Amino acid sequence: MKPGVSSERAIILAPTGRDASVAAALIKEAGYYANTCADIAGLMHEIEGGAGLAVIADEAIKTADLRGLVSWLNDQPPWSDFPIVLLTRQGGGPERNPDAMRLGQILGNVTFIERPFHPTTLVSIVGSAVRARRRQYETRGILEDLTASESLLQTAMNAGHLGALELRLPDFELEASSTCKSYFGRDSGAPFTYQDLLGAVHPDDRERRHAILQDTVDTGRDYRIEYRVIWPDGSQHWVDVRARAVRHRDGTIKSLVGVCSDITARKTAEIERETLLAQLAAERTALADLTATLEQRVEQRTTDLMKEVAARERAQEQLRQAQKMEAIGQLTGGVAHDFNNLLMAVMGNLDLLRKRMPGDPRLHRLVDGALQGAERGASLTQRLLAFARQQDLRAVPVDLGALVRDMGNLLERSLGPRVALRLDIPEELPPASVDTNQLELAILNLAINARDAMPDGGAIDIRLAAWQARNDPTLRPGNYLKLSVVDTGIGMAADVLKRAIEPFFSSKPVGKGTGLGLSMVHGLAVQLGGALQLASTVGKGTTATLVLPVATSAPAPASPAPAPQAMKRTAVILLVDDDPLIAMSTAEMLEDLGHRVISANSGPHALDILRSDQPIDLMMTDHMMPGMTGVELATVSRQVRPQLPVLLATGYADLSDGTQVDLPRLAKPYHQDQLREQLDHLLGQGAASDQHAVGAGVRAFSPSP
CATH class of the missing domain: 3.40.50.2300 (Response regulator)
Known part of the structure; x- marks a missing residue:
């Protein structure tokens, strides 16, 4: 058989007279496929081999055993509704023939044609049935693709150790996945209601959790919270729950859908870190007390052992900070690398799925949305890799003055009318060794941070200056350029300034920033062999300075694009x-x-x-x-x-x-x-x-x- 014959053919059961041969001839003449059979058993055999519809004379099945056919029709998958055309005698339509009505109720998707029938009527009904069957096959393909996408999403959820949950409003009906239940100490098969969830929340966290949930219900803002839970065995754990509102067509909130994860290990590490920092603070206090005692006992010592002690303490603090940032960088780089692999699988399969999908605009929007989310995830990993100094950079000699001037229009549009941009760029500066694209992104990040620090408007100065490093322990001795972004904003307190370059740390409200801007700039600077220096005073503003190494050669002239190569079609x-x-x-x-x-x-x-x-x-x-x-x-x-x-x-x-x-x-x-x-x-x-x-x-x- 030709492709499509088995899946779209009409199976004809009309064992008496010429109805079968006439119907088959008309159907084939109209460009469709048709086969005849002699009895119910033959009909079932042909249908199970693949068919688009069945054309049945009512006298062939009035007294026949239809249990096999009815069973097959009832067992159809959700996408299938097999069409049947029932040929009745004149005056034997369902309105006047109880037997025909009974057959229609038993067989389901039935269209009646009274004999003798007009050829056009039969061909029209068969054509409609075949087109409907084709749509059913298309639906089957879509369902199979959706099933594959759901499987891929579940794989990503499993890889990220995420549990899924949905809280339906206004009755607060909770549906949670097995993984989600496990984070509350419940077995996968055990019931887990919203009341069970409320009972598991640590008493000291219940009021805070209720306030955040109420804010989400009232405003529709994203729900995000970390809190402690008590398992049935009495042990204490931490969970991170994030959800987003799903709305009815009238705009009211239908449910909150989100994910949860177990963060007990991280929280335990944070508590241990705070304890260690407290111990270090106590040790520092003790050291200061000892220093004061020594000063009282040894008056002949000059103010100069003191400078040595202070320098040693600063060096120790810098060493501790460097070790901490190195550990965070290694962890961040590893996570970003693994997440890159997950995104590779998601983006690759979504690309292929989009090429094979039928022309349904809604499905294309869904796949495009998923691709946009994956690409945002890829951008996030690039920032993480920049912080971890594991991003692939291509440093070349660049004229920083020309680069900043060329960015002027972009920066002015990004900063808006309430912020004045001023450039201080001396002539004849040496070129810097940088990655142009990454440096432009870093400058834009610093400028946007400065704008956000001036909610009532202000001025931003971008300054360039040559500088020579001599005694800076974070830089190799040599020639550098300093690119400073200076704002007149609200500034940062000392504790905020100390943590400013840590990944995911942000002083902005929830939803206003990722906490990766300064960490990305820091990672870029260090990876280029430079540094990021921050200085800030509350109420007066902040100066962010990129220290970049001077290039040993001049910027290369622009070269013409290479001619396209001949493509090898298959390999x-x-x-x-x-x-x-x-x-x-x-x-x-x-x-x-x-x-x-x-x-x-x-x-x-x-x-x-x-x-x-x-x-x-x-x-x-x-x-x-x-x-x-x-x-x-x-x-x-x-x-x-x-x-x-x-x-x-x-x-x-x-x-x-x-x-x-x-x-x-x-x-x-x-x-x-x-x-x-x-x-x-x-x-x-x-x-x-x-x-x-x-x-x-x-x-x-x-x-x-």
């Missing part, structure tokens, strides 16, 4: 990734682009394939894999297949020590269009020049003493 690609979720998503995208994929889950596995006779046009590998990294795999692969192009896909910028990498890199998370662009470039290059460049991509070097 055999060796895909190497130890994460099954990422490997599956990437393979789907590659195959959708027309390539054939060979998968390997480790470096040694990939080498086994490379040593075989299998033809391979390109190898695409992740970097952070156990046992053998992607860079190490690329190095060893040169010994097996020196001519093979290699594409490194990674969201992690801190590559192996002792290795300089010039491999083409694809930053995670990426869209299918970005993947196609990289592949087209690599596969379309000339063999000689391509292999010369790629073959020199990984070079071992000895670090300077």
Whole structure:
């Protein structure tokens, strides 16, 4: 049979007379498919093999055993409503024929045609039934895609250790997932009502929780709170609950839908940290008392041992702060790297889902919304990686004066009419070694922070100046440029200033900031070999200064865009990734682009394939894999297949020590269009020049003493 015949054909049961042959001929002449059968058993056999509708003469089933047919109709999946056309004798329609009425009630989706029928009537009804059946098949496909999307979302929820909950208003009916129940000490099968939740809240946190919930119900603002819960076994735990209002069409709140997570470990660590800080404060107080006693006993000592003690204390404090920020940076970088991988799977599958969806605008809006959320998550991870100094930067000599002047219009539009922007840029400043895109984002962040610190308006000065570092312990001695953003705003208290660059710390109200702006700028400055210096006075304003290293060469002139390379339409690609979720998503995208994929889950596995006779046009590998990294795999692969192009896909910028990498890199998370662009470039290059460049991509070097 041709494609579509089985799923759209009309099965005709009319064993007496010429009705079957006439109906079949008319249906086929109209461009549809039709098969005849002799009895109910034959009808069932044909329907189970796939059909669009059934055309049945009423005399063929009046006395027949219909239990099998009725059972099949009742067991249809939710998307299916199998259409039946019932041929009755003249005057035998459902209004005048109780038997026809009974059959219609038993069989469900029935259309009656009285014989003798007009050919146009039969063809019209069959056409309508086939089109309706096609819509049912489309609905089936949509439901299957939605099921896959829900599974992907659940995977992401599980990966993030998040429980789901919904609180329906106004009756406060609670529905919670098994994971959510577990965070309140309940088994997955046990009932968990809203009253159970209220009873679990720690008595000291109930009033605060009630006030925040009432504010959400009254205003529709997002619900976000951390509080303690008491499990049935008496143990105390912490939960983080976040929810958003879902509204009726009239604007009233229908329910609160959100997630919860267990933050007991983090809260315990915070309490331990506060205890440790208190102990350190007590020790510092004791040290001060001891110093005072020594001063009283040893009068001959000059005010100069005191400067030494103060300097040592400052150095110790700086060391403690540096160690704390380093630990936070490592943790932040690891979380951002793992989250990048999750976003890679989400964005890749959403890209493919959008290409295969039917033309339903609502479904496209839903998928586009999910993609926008994933892209915002990708932007968030870039900020985290910048703070952790693990973002891939490309530092080049840049004229800072020209860069700031070029940003003038953008800054003025961002700051608004109530803020005056003033530039103080001396002539003939040396170029700085920076990443242009990241520096522009940092300047914009600092300017917006300054604007937010001046709710009644004011002035912002952006100043550039040359500076030489000599005795600053945070910088290498040498020449630098200082880029300062000065505001006349409300300023920061000492305790706020001390924590200003910590990730997720913000003095702004909830919902007004991520707490990542200054931490991103700090990470960028340190990664470039500079620093972020903050000075602030309450009521007078804040000065944020980016210290950036001077470049050793002049800015490069703009070069013309390279000519597009010829695209290789199809290729055999060796895909190497130890994460099954990422490997599956990437393979789907590659195959959708027309390539054939060979998968390997480790470096040694990939080498086994490379040593075989299998033809391979390109190898695409992740970097952070156990046992053998992607860079190490690329190095060893040169010994097996020196001519093979290699594409490194990674969201992690801190590559192996002792290795300089010039491999083409694809930053995670990426869209299918970005993947196609990289592949087209690599596969379309000339063999000689391509292999010369790629073959020199990984070079071992000895670090300077």
